[in-house]
Structure formats: C-alpha cells, structure tokens
Amino acid sequence: MLAKFIQEQRKKRNLSQEFLASTLKISRPTYMQIEQGERDLTITEAKKLAEVFDISFEGFLEGREDTKTIVKIEGKKKQKREAGEEIRISIPQQKADKFRQVLLYILKKVGGKPNIGMTVLYKLLYFIDFDYYEKYEDQLMGLVYLKNHRGPTPLLFEDLIGDMVKNGEVEIIKSKFYQYPQTKYLVNPEVEPDLSILNGKEQEHIDWELQRLSDLTATQLSNLSHKDVPWISAENSKPLDYESVFYRTSETSVREYGNTDED
Structure with a gap:
C-alpha cells in the first residue's frame, strides 16, 4: 500500500510529517490523511515525494x-548530467509531438467552452486514447x-503544458466554473496544430469524442470514468491497463462486438 510505503520512507530518513507537509505545501492534517490512506496524491506531490x-x-x-530514473524525450538535446548508474526511460519524440498536436487541436476546438478546464481535459484525453484502443486495437x-481519485490522470500532461507555456503556445488562466476553481488553457491565436x-x-x-463528451462537466466525466473497467481494475496511483478496455460493460464500451455464440 502506497500510504504505508510513504510512512516507512519518512521514518527511515528521520523526516517529520511537518517537514513533508511543508515540502508539499499542504497542512500537516492533510499530509496525515495521505499516510493514513484517506487522501490520494496528486502527480506533482508524488513526484516531489519521490x-x-x-x-x-x-x-x-x-x-x-530502486535507482533513480531520468525520463527524457528522444530527439531533444539534453545537457549532460552526472547520473551514476541511473536508469533512463525514453519517451519517443514522435509520441510527445503527437500529444502536443492533439492537445492543441482539442483546445482550439473546445477549449473556449466554459466547462473545459484541467479535469475535463484529463478525461477527454483518457477517453480519446482508451476508446480508440478498444475500437481499433491500436x-x-x-x-x-494513473488512477487518481478524480479519475484517470495523464502522466505527461504537466510537463508538456509547462513546455507549451514557455514556448508561448498556451496561456494558463485561473477562473471559476460556477462556484468551483478552474484551470483553463487558452491557445495562442497564432498557433495552429499540425x-x-x-x-x-x-x-x-x-x-467524435469531442462531439459526445465536450459539453459534460468535470463531475459528469469523472463519474463516467469511475464506471470504466480500466479505472476500476487499477490500483490507486498506478497506471491503467489499456488491455482492460476489452472487459468493459455496455455502459462505457464504444465497440460493437459481433455475436460469437455458436448455433
């Protein structure tokens, strides 16, 4: 259990709960909820604790x-670092570029809608990816x-958005949707997706996905993702398995399966 692991690592290093709470920029009671398994970590918090x-x-x-991992994107020059025996995991440049262009396309098409904030974007990306895999097995x-208490969270999102903001492609806007805080992403009008x-x-x-899902609220999309087998079958804070889409129920399945019963 991740909560127990965090507690063990903290005690092993003689760190206080107050110190880690301060590091994560949360209160000590909130941090205690993490160690007690009553609160999920955000991606940023998990990266910070690691x-x-x-x-x-x-x-x-x-x-x-284990040994510390460096994630890099192939094709981009990186400054040399003293890494010892660190393991390197490569994210193909082609995948990162495709994600960037898809995100730009989504934001251009529906990013201006009042309901489209970070949480809705997470779910749109999830259903685009997992529904496509169910339909075409590709x-x-x-x-x-990753499985988050609000639904699936794309691991690469924060890094990519940060890069796009630096490049002037996207602007982050803090707003509210009804009474709820919302993070919106607006595309530079001069930028067009490739x-x-x-x-x-x-x-x-x-x-097709944007037409059927982009008018739903964050709560509606989160609830829908919580009914989906990939999210249900995953452990908290662990990656969702694409193969589990083939065990979906009729409520979330997007593929018409032929009748395989023999006469």
Missing part, C-alpha cells in the same frame, strides 16, 4: 526502492494514465 526520498518516480508509485497517443501527424481515422475519432 525526489525527497531519492527514488525513481516509477519505483515510488510501485512502493519499492494506440492513438498511447499516453500513460494535423499531418494524424491520419483520417484518428482525427475522425477525436472529433
């Missing part, structure tokens, strides 16, 4: 100690999604 404990992010999520973006990275079937699928 950094404090000096273990890889993947190892942290799996509740094990990956569209193929992102890694749709050559998508084939016709992929773009048609994205348009």
Whole structure:
C-alpha cells in the first residue's frame, strides 16, 4: 500500500510529517490523511515525494526502492548530467509531438467552452486514447494514465503544458466554473496544430469524442470514468491497463462486438 510505503520512507530518513507537509505545501492534517490512506496524491506531490526520498518516480508509485530514473524525450538535446548508474526511460519524440498536436487541436476546438478546464481535459484525453484502443486495437497517443481519485490522470500532461507555456503556445488562466476553481488553457491565436501527424481515422475519432463528451462537466466525466473497467481494475496511483478496455460493460464500451455464440 502506497500510504504505508510513504510512512516507512519518512521514518527511515528521520523526516517529520511537518517537514513533508511543508515540502508539499499542504497542512500537516492533510499530509496525515495521505499516510493514513484517506487522501490520494496528486502527480506533482508524488513526484516531489519521490525526489525527497531519492527514488525513481516509477519505483515510488510501485512502493519499492530502486535507482533513480531520468525520463527524457528522444530527439531533444539534453545537457549532460552526472547520473551514476541511473536508469533512463525514453519517451519517443514522435509520441510527445503527437500529444502536443492533439492537445492543441482539442483546445482550439473546445477549449473556449466554459466547462473545459484541467479535469475535463484529463478525461477527454483518457477517453480519446482508451476508446480508440478498444475500437481499433491500436494506440492513438498511447499516453500513460494513473488512477487518481478524480479519475484517470495523464502522466505527461504537466510537463508538456509547462513546455507549451514557455514556448508561448498556451496561456494558463485561473477562473471559476460556477462556484468551483478552474484551470483553463487558452491557445495562442497564432498557433495552429499540425494535423499531418494524424491520419483520417484518428482525427475522425477525436472529433467524435469531442462531439459526445465536450459539453459534460468535470463531475459528469469523472463519474463516467469511475464506471470504466480500466479505472476500476487499477490500483490507486498506478497506471491503467489499456488491455482492460476489452472487459468493459455496455455502459462505457464504444465497440460493437459481433455475436460469437455458436448455433
């Protein structure tokens, strides 16, 4: 259990709950809820704890100690670092570029709607990816999604958005949707997505998903994702399995399966 692992790592390093709460910029009672398994970690919090404990992010999520992992994107030049025997996991540049263009396309098409904030975007990306896999048994973006108490969370999102903000492609706006705080992402009007990275079937699928889901609220989409087998079958803070889409119920399945019963 991740909560127990966090507690063990804190005690092993003689760290106080107050120190880790301050590091995560949360209150001590809120931090105590994490160690008691009553509150899920955000991706940012999980990354910060892994950094404090000096273990890889993947190892942290799996509740094990191992060598620290550096994630890099192939094709981009990185400044050399003294890494010792660190393990490196490569994210293909093609996948990162495709995610960027799909995100730009989504934001251009529906980002201006009042309900489209960070949580809704997370769920749109999730259903685009997992529904496509169920339909065609192939990956569209193929992102890694973690099980969060609000629903599936795309692992690469924060890093990509940060890069897009630095490049002037996207602006982050803090607003409210009804009485709830909302983080919106507005695309620079001069920036256009490169749709050559998508084939016709992929773009048609994205348009279909946006048409059926983009008017739903964050709560409605979160509730829908909570009924989906990939989210139900995953452990907290662990990656969702694409293969589990083939065990979906009729409520979330998007594929018409032929009758395999023999006469």
